[in-house]
Amino acid sequence: MFTATPLTLKNERSEKAARLVFLSMTLLMVIPLLLIILHLVAKAWPILSLDFLIKNPSHGMRAGGVFAPLLGTIYLVLFSLLIATPLGVMTAVYLNEYARDNALTRIIHLAVVNLAGVPSIVYALFGLGAFVLAAGIGRSVLAASLTLAIMTLPVIITSTKEALSSVPFAFREACWNVGATRWQTIRHVVLPNSINGILTGIILQVSRAAGETAPVMFTGAVFYKAIREGDFFAYGLLDQCMALSMHLFTISTQVPDVPDALPYGTAVVLLGTVLLVNAFAIILRVRLRSRKKW
Amino acid sequence: MKGRTRFESIKEWLIERIIWICGVSSILFVFAIFFFVFREGSAFLFRGFKPVEFFTSIEWYPTSQSHVRYGALALILGTFSVTTLAMLIAIPFGLGAAIYISEFCSARVRETVKIIIELLAAIPSVVWGFIGLTIMNSLIIRLFHAPIGLTMLNGGIILALMSVPIVVSIGEDALKAVPDSYREAAIAMGCTRWQLVYRVLLPAARNGLLAAVLLGIGRGIGETMAVLMATGHSIRIPTSLLDPVRTLTATIAAELGEAAVHSDHYQVLFIIGILLFMITFIINLTADLIVKGIRKQ
Amino acid sequence: MKNSKLTIKDLRVRFGHKQAIKGISFDVYQNEILGIIGPAQSGKSTLLKVLNRTIELIPGAHTSGQVFMDGQDIQKLSNVYKLRRSIGIVSPLPVGLPLSIYDNVAFAPRMAGVRKKRDLDDCVERCLRQAALWDEVKTRLQTLGTRLSGGQQQRLTIARALSHEPQVLCLDEFSIAIDPVTTMRIEEVLKELRSQMTIILVTNLVQQARRLADRTAFMFNGELVEIDDTKVIFSEKAAVRQTYEYVNGVFG
Numbered sequence: 001m002f003t004a005t006p007l008t009l010k011n012e013r014s015e016k017a018a019r020l021v022f023l024s025m026t027l028l029m030v031i032p033l034l035l036i037i038l039h040l041v042a043k044a045w046p047i048l049s050l051d052f053l054i055k056n057p058s059h060g061m062r063a064g065g066v067f068a069p070l071l072g073t074i075y076l077v078l079f080s081l082l083i084a085t086p087l088g089v090m091t092a093v094y095l096n097e098y099a100r101d102n103a104l105t106r107i108i109h110l111a112v113v114n115l116a117g118v119p120s121i122v123y124a125l126f127g128l129g130a131f132v133l134a135a136g137i138g139r140s141v142l143a144a145s146l147t148l149a150i151m152t153l154p155v156i157i158t159s160t161k162e163a164l165s166s167v168p169f170a171f172r173e174a175c176w177n178v179g180a181t182r183w184q185t186i187r188h189v190v191l192p193n194s195i196n197g198i199l200t201g202i203i204l205q206v207s208r209a210a211g212e213t214a215p216v217m218f219t220g221a222v223f224y225k226a227i228r229e230g231d232f233f234a235y236g237l238l239d240q241c242m243a244l245s246m247h248l249f250t251i252s253t254q255v256p257d258v259p260d261a262l263p264y265g266t267a268v269v270l271l272g273t274v275l276l277v278n279a280f281a282i283i284l285r286v287r288l289r290s291r292k293k294w
Numbered sequence: 295m296k297g298r299t300r301f302e303s304i305k306e307w308l309i310e311r312i313i314w315i316c317g318v319s320s321i322l323f324v325f326a327i328f329f330f331v332f333r334e335g336s337a338f339l340f341r342g343f344k345p346v347e348f349f350t351s352i353e354w355y356p357t358s359q360s361h362v363r364y365g366a367l368a369l370i371l372g373t374f375s376v377t378t379l380a381m382l383i384a385i386p387f388g389l390g391a392a393i394y395i396s397e398f399c400s401a402r403v404r405e406t407v408k409i410i411i412e413l414l415a416a417i418p419s420v421v422w423g424f425i426g427l428t429i430m431n432s433l434i435i436r437l438f439h440a441p442i443g444l445t446m447l448n449g450g451i452i453l454a455l456m457s458v459p460i461v462v463s464i465g466e467d468a469l470k471a472v473p474d475s476y477r478e479a480a481i482a483m484g485c486t487r488w489q490l491v492y493r494v495l496l497p498a499a500r501n502g503l504l505a506a507v508l509l510g511i512g513r514g515i516g517e518t519m520a521v522l523m524a525t526g527h528s529i530r531i532p533t534s535l536l537d538p539v540r541t542l543t544a545t546i547a548a549e550l551g552e553a554a555v556h557s558d559h560y561q562v563l564f565i566i567g568i569l570l571f572m573i574t575f576i577i578n579l580t581a582d583l584i585v586k587g588i589r590k591q
Numbered sequence: 592m593k594n595s596k597l598t599i600k601d602l603r604v605r606f607g608h609k610q611a612i613k614g615i616s617f618d619v620y621q622n623e624i625l626g627i628i629g630p631a632q633s634g635k636s637t638l639l640k641v642l643n644r645t646i647e648l649i650p651g652a653h654t655s656g657q658v659f660m661d662g663q664d665i666q667k668l669s670n671v672y673k674l675r676r677s678i679g680i681v682s683p684l685p686v687g688l689p690l691s692i693y694d695n696v697a698f699a700p701r702m703a704g705v706r707k708k709r710d711l712d713d714c715v716e717r718c719l720r721q722a723a724l725w726d727e728v729k730t731r732l733q734t735l736g737t738r739l740s741g742g743q744q745q746r747l748t749i750a751r752a753l754s755h756e757p758q759v760l761c762l763d764e765f766s767i768a769i770d771p772v773t774t775m776r777i778e779e780v781l782k783e784l785r786s787q788m789t790i791i792l793v794t795n796l797v798q799q800a801r802r803l804a805d806r807t808a809f810m811f812n813g814e815l816v817e818i819d820d821t822k823v824i825f826s827e828k829a830a831v832r833q834t835y836e837y838v839n840g841v842f843g
Contacts, residue, residue, distance in 0.1 A: 211418020
């Protein structure tokens, strides 16, 4: 066999060194994340209970729970996705199924890329200028949801498009060959077979919309609004609302003398919601990958 | 049967129209964003706005009683210094992790690390801001004996952690696009792994990595809540890592609530918005062109 | 003189700048099996896409020339879906839609507006019988079509192509992905179907054309080299030397 020469030994050592360096770079990102989450949870531990979720903030936001902000966040996420999902899915259908390779398609693509990169604070300015002022909706759940919807749109388009293009072209041809129209093909074969991928993309947007602060701060969310505890229909479409993300910002920077556990608890509730939703989407995706129909 | 087909073809036509309108709506939204942000700021832009002062003065006194000044230089430098610092941290680590994921680890580890990085990307910016405000703040005070921990360093680290997922995922895509034959050829010629990475992979994936960096920068420039909470609030040109800074985005977020609607101050904030919109537009456009160029190869 | 089912006149197709079909003209007669042979990339599959006008759905494709079906220009038909239903296409690789076996076959009639369960049941059974698949799947019509073996899927595709009662059945290299035994079974099926419809059999197995086809066309590089009775094509009487060389395996 081969004997180890100084050169191969050197190579082996460099191989090990390289692996170690890149591994430690990866770990340096991953480990702090886990430590941070642990730290947050530890600090929030004394306050975390069901009560925290179902009680309103009280005593000038220095006590109580997060019911009103949590409910507001749920409203904003639901309405924004109700608006963004059909629009985003349809756009993706257009881009993937109908669009020809022409100037219009390229412009739409550019627009989507650009929408994805617009800073969230610019969305806030846009929502304020367009929905709150120009459209006269005023600061409300509706205006904030519309703003969030346009913000989540590009990502829904991109993920839906990816899901649609994973359906083999041969299926479409087979449908056309037997006299199905384009829409029938999309409706009966393409969409049913990409629905899971589409859903995963939308679920990820739930967590994104829940975490956004700047876009809702000037379009609908307020520092404080009293609602009835346990009433899940407390906000109207044209009401202002509280939002979990903004609540965290408020109590950690704007209100003096807040007991430590309160912002930590709020952060953990927000983070927990977001990570749970994401974990759910990831599990869904992994399971789907193992259960392909073709 | 005949009537049915007629109905069907009308329905088909209608659905195609609706889908087309949805498709085109994205273009409308981009224009709408520009239009409405511009509209709110336009009156002042053409009347009292002094571009020279805006870009060269560091005197930002929007609420001064005697002499209102809108010099945004410190804010612009704030944004660029924090973003640069973040990139200096995020790019080596992000690319290192991308290299590790695509070249060194097993499929199982790769999936796990990618999931963790995906979760990292999911953490809301306000939570990052909170982490900067609490954990990083006390850490910096303790380590550097600084009077306050809400500094450029703090914001840079937070922003780096936020940008890393983008750099990793796009960087990994770029490395994956390097054909295996390159690797095999390099190994066959007796390259060490180091040489493989530096002489073969990084040059071959150059464009993709550039796009990753650009998108990371775009994210950094646009980030609002995290830098608002983590970098402190003093408007001046930072001279050290431990100086507090204020960014363009944070200025809008902090002052828009207090500026009276349609006042000059309010309109200047919208002008900053236009500036941000245009910067990120150019960055994203460039990154997209680069990514497309890679796919064509 | 037999009557023409399809008449193709100076047909040209290009994808972007690439010419796929460079001006071909010929007739397909009623109730014949027309074999089309030729090496890969000679425009055979593209020809079938032109016949049912799915070529219009392929980005970048441009067509000129005319195709007449029963004397009518297919470009001028108002109902393209009716045209597609009157032509059955079986593609090279079996494409079972990710639906149940039953739904695969019932797909076309449903899209055409048939709703009655009885009619659909009858149609599914008839087509699966015609495609010699019924006995193998009659007890598990609800399993996924994509779970069937390659040979079964190919017969499922044939059943689906028959489900809309086509007047012309086009098979595009149907035996490329299946075993010889299944191929023989399908060939038997085709012989029986000949009495009911016109069949176009695109194949790169020249012997298959020799076994089945009444007439054979030889296409090469987007052009129609020769079309004649199969006997003639496979004899020394072939008009063009290239044809003789191809069917005898000298090139291709």
